[in-house]
Amino acid sequence: MDVLSPIDWALAVSIAFFAGVVKGSVGFALPLIMISGLSSFLDPRLALAGILVSVLVTNGWQVTRQGPAAAKDAARLHWRYLVVVVVAIFATAQLVTLIPRQWFYFILGIPVVGLSLIQLSGVRLTIPPHRRVAAEWGIGLISGALGGLAGTWGPTTVLYLLAIETPKARQMVVQGVIYGAGSVVLVLAHLRSGVLNADTGVFSAALLPAALAGMAVGFRLQDRMDQALFKKVTLIVLVVAGINLIRKGVLG
Template sequence: MFEQTAALPWLLPLAAAAVFVLAGLVKGVVGLGLPTIAMGLLALMMTPAHAAALLIIPSLVTNVWQVRPWRAALPLLRRLAPMQGGVFAGTLAGAWLWGAPAGAWAMVSLGAALIAYALWGLSGMQVSVPAGRQGWMGPLVGAATGMVTAATGVFVIPAVPYLQALNLGRDGLIQAMGTSFTVSTIALAAGLYMNARYDAAALGLSMLMLLPALAGMQLGQALRQRLSPAVFRKCFLASLALLGLHMIVYEGLVKAG
């Protein structure tokens, strides 16, 4: 996975660990952002497929932890089951159609997904989905999220805007995002395995990245008590938009030229 740094074999793992500290810190403050930050920055250093493979264990563990308390989450899990079925099916379908995230197309798609999510968050738009529409909208939103996940390794679009529109309350929204991200992570791992991009070596490296991710989360939770989450979230979203723009310009213009 780290063949790009044969001359400095320690440099890329060290940089990846720093990325996961930062991504964990963001998640600790605002409750999301670990996969988005990790994929966005790691994809600047390695292929999107390699970045997605590193993401699996840190994302899975931190998101399962976010679903707590698990007993209280059971009614929410039943409510979101159709959407999560769509997430899993969409991710596997995308993996079968396109393979693992790779190449300029995946990088441009990832950049577009980051910009779309950042602009939506910065717009402050508030929408609501009536209960009567959730039965058919949930699976569609889930399938669309799965397709984006398969193409980019990022699973916030359109899942997070949809979950925010369900008016679940603060704790319910955090649990819902943790649930959706957990399912997306498992589905992404299955898609990578299906395309022979997730083996024992990738699993071991992903497990190593769990420690810096957890350390970052601890720092983020401590920082949350001193920093306005709203201000931090605006800075985070603006940074994502710039990062996505960089990916699109670099892949679409610099490499193409």
Template structure:
């Protein structure tokens, strides 16, 4: 079996699964795809493959609703901080040894799972949001640049703000779109975004969209809460594998 065919089958399976997760839960495509691809290739290559399917699905999520102006007006300081710090942090993803980039990714996945399973629901007051949102953006950008995953700490932070569900979904879309665009620019500035990678990334859009369609069908038949619990356990296993990989290799 040729390397191109193997890569094609790998990408189809990965992005179909990741798209299915996003279709059921409304998020998780980059997290699941990075977790799977990060076990098989360097995180910088995996992040480059994620760019186009992430942008397509996140822009759709961002524009699917009437609250775009509201979330931009409220969150622009944090988005600016995410943009700048992701551009700077992308150097970590390309220059650090791939095993330790994977280790960092594993740490982020485990932290995300533990938050999802154990953390109590928090409510952040308005004055705290205004004062600390840019700092959350800076940390999110550094983590995104270093690991290719933009969930910590921005996802729990957005969930703690006083937003209606539909507004929160568009806020996620805005954050993920900004993070993905900044990561793509950072990888390009570091010379890690080759045209060949761009082609594979574009081909990954179709299975991602097919997975989203499948996930929406599954959502009508399964409890999103139970599905999310299974997803978190799956991510925990992948995160632990990434954490142990550099410690077990010579």
């Protein structure tokens, strides 16, 4: 691992803290913020390694914050979505070398921005109860396919949970369960790939305290939000995330 300057360390810790605040507030976007920020001044492989420990641990905290019973209940209620996302990620990841990834940043980013802006304008997009089983399979398949091909399934998962009017506390747990399962696979994959090793692991672990401190602040902010404000803030973060995906599609 390259020796980092004090300025590099200060920037990296600040990015991890800010990402933790957003994660604690709305339950997602920590990897997006950290990888975007760190890769702007670090080697991409080191930036990727830098997010892994924080992604794994913060998802674990998010899952367990409401207690193990809440996590178990979330997994039971959304087991279809979980199963199809994991299977689709595994299956479509095998196609990454065959299809230009930039296409999928556009395919994911443009609808996320559009649907989020529509809802911010006051239009309610909801899935009625009698169609939710079909929606779980269908949207789960789309999310998993985009996860395998473009590396992110968070935005579509959040849009789905908003559309079925998931209460704030449950949404945080469900997101943690879904992202937590993915983060375990991600860490194992990069232990195998060599991205996460003895050197880069030290850097990744060093950013964890800042991410956890930020998440603690974010949790306090989240606790003060009512359901309407939580949804609005979540949609704003989705717009920013979607714009970043479009940017990655443009720049490659």
